[in-house]
Structure formats: structure tokens, C-alpha cells
Amino acid sequence: MMQEVAENIWIEERPLKFHGLPFGTRMTVVKLTDGSLFVHSPVALTTKLKTEIHKLGDVAHIISPNKLHHLYMGEWQTAYPAAKIYASPGLRKKRRDLKFSDDLTDTPDPAWADDLDQLIFGGSFVMKEVVFFHRASRTLLIADLMEYFCSDTPFLLRQLTRLAGMYGRPIMPPDWRMTFWRRKTARTALARMLSWHPEQIILAHGKMIESEGEETLRRSFSWLTS
Template identity: 45%
Template sequence: MAVLLNFGHDIWIAGGPNVAVAGFHYPTRMAVVRLADGSLFVWSPVRLTEELRAATDALGHVRHIVAPNSLHHLFLAEWKRAYPAAVLHAPPGLRKRRRDIAFDADLADGASLDWVGQIDQVVMRGNLITSEVVFFHLVSGTVLFTDLLQQIPAELVSGWRATIAKLDLMVGPEPSVPRKFRIAFTNRRAARAALQRVLAWPAEKVLMAHGTPVEQDAPAFLRRAFAWLAG
């Protein structure tokens, strides 16, 4: 089975090892986008194995390594060591959290000049847990979420953690915004402004780091997932 699976035109995905947080085991996923100049945009990188590095190198040269929020930083250093010439992009809040990592650029609202016209982005602000940068890969029609949408396989949780996961909306028939993230949106006006930009994208698919990708009726799915915020 291929390490990197094609997810659309010029976009590939790879699964990584489960990551444990407070005893909850999260499946992980990253994406690689090939830009118009042939260089690669690596989103939310998972653990870098020899096989993953070989598969990535076969697609092009890594030019951008992107952490989408301040919670996704575990494997950044090893990717930067492997690709020292790549630009390491920090989301809001991560520079302070990981002072040991030398970031090269900061993510903000609106696309970087390096990928403008190919990948759009917006920062979902107003959340006490993290400010997540949501991306949209235009040519494949893919919206990339990190932690704001999740769907943990039920078999990964048991006992009281299964109850917590159910109450938090982490397990369900489709990915959803965990309840803890909903509560943490203390500035809903800012969040709604960002959401309107997300909903305006001509989405065809929705990809997330922890959950089953949505490959049909993406606009309807996004409206359902964020109906609690849009109303």
C-alpha cells in the first residue's frame, strides 16, 4: 500500500501513528500539496519515516512545512532537520509554545505570496484552546481542517473515556466540532466572520487530521458541522 495516497489533483495524504493525549488515542493524518512551481507544501506533518520521506521526495522538493494550529507541533523539528531549506510556518500561538523551534514565517489571514491563487486560508480566531488556520486547496476543492473537526474511531476509546468522547462529540456518524472547542469559542463574532469565508469556498472535499475525509456534498456537510456557530 502506498505511503502517500492521492486525494485529488496535486494533493496526497498519509496516515501517521496514533497520538495519545490525556489517555485518548487520536489517529493522525497529513497532506502534501504540489504547488504550480513543482515544490511541495506539507500540511500538519506526521512522524517522518524513511518510507514517507522517499514517497514525499518522489513528488518534488519540500519548500513549505506548515503547522495549522498550536496543538500540532510534535513532528515539526524532525521535518525541519530533514528539509533545512524549507520554510517552517507557525500558526498563532505556536512560537511562544515551542521556543525551541526556529520558525521562518507566520501564518495569517489570507494566502502567503508563495501559494496565493493556489491555496487560500483563514484563521479561525476567538477560541481559547487554539487559533486554527483553515486552508482551501483550490484545484482539488479540498478544505483542510486540523482539530476543529474530528471523528475518532469508537474502537480507540473504552470505559469512561468512551463516555467522555461521546459527550464531547468526538465519536459519531460523521466528523463534528468537539463540544470543548464549541465552548472555547468565546469570541463568536470573530469565529463567524472566519466561518463565512470558509463556507464561501467552492468546497468539494473536507480533509481533517483526525477523522474520516468527507468526499461528497462538502458544502452541506460544513453547514451541518457549524450550524451551532452560524445561527
């Protein structure tokens, strides 16, 4: 069942295996000022979920925040043909089967500019991620830039995150962190994220950050500024 985590923001959590590990993922749905729905990192679309979504409003925008969070875009496009779907950097080439309406940039689309800000977090030679910020609730939407695994994490993943130095703290996965060769670009994006003064951070994987989001960002990305 979808959970409301702030005014006009809901999440749907699902089990997900990644390389055989019970990883888990989280979709975010934002109700915009015009009443339409903005869907961030969509999960598998079930009949139950469609019913819940219908009660919230009409799906207008379907977002892939990076080129890994695209698995269910096709079924959402089929279910909501009037909705626009947006490509994160690199996704058009990866998913030629999808009919994208536009590409995500550093500038919010006019359709959601009154509610959400956004930026492209670059600096890695592997992948860029588009980060969104809901102004009214001071909520930051992040996919893979940070993950937070703690006591409620499945046993095997808990042990692996301990070995990787990720357990018990929100942090970027170390394999992705090593690809950030253009750190000035990443620092510029981080500074802009901090200027939003987020309070809550919704992550796609692991535990959400429910308070002190700005300070959490500073700690999690201290490797960029040290």
C-alpha cells in the first residue's frame, strides 16, 4: 500500500533483486499544483497499485532519474498513454523501444516548475543522475547517489554493506564513487543541492532520511569537499 510521507508525496516500496541480492526499491509519486501526478522511478505496475494511483489523480509525467531506473517504464507508458515519459542522460540510447517526450536537464520542465526544482548530478564517467527537490515539503528525491542500509536490511545484504563500509550510514556506493573523476562538476551540483536546504530525503534504496537532510548531505558527500 502506498504511504504518504509529506503533503502531496507518496511512496511505494517493493522487493527487488540486484545481482541476486534482495535490494529493495522505492517509487515516489508527487501530486503537482495542477492536480496531475509526477511519478519518479516507477516500480512494477499491479492492479492494486493502479487503483491507488487512480485515487490520487491522473498520471502526467513518468520519470527515470538515471539510466538504471528504467525497468518498468514500458508498462507504465502502455498503461498511461497520455502521460509523458522523460529520459535521464544516456537512457535514450539504452531504451530505443520507448517513446520519450523529452530529455531531463538542469532546468525543470514548465509542467512541474512551480513545484519541483531539479539538477543533473554529474562528474562520473559512468552515469549521471537527475535529482529533484519538492519545495513545499523540502523533500529531495534521490535514486542511487545515496543508499542507506541498516538493521532492517536482509542479512546477506547487511553483511555485504558492512564489508563495503556502507552499513549504518547514508552514502554513495563505493564502486560509483570511484568513477567521479570530474569532482568540480560534482561539487557544483552538491552546492546547489545544499542551497535548497532539504529536510527530508527519499532514497530509492534503503532507509529514507526523515529529518536533517541538509546535514546528512554534507556528511555523506564530505569526500567531495575534503
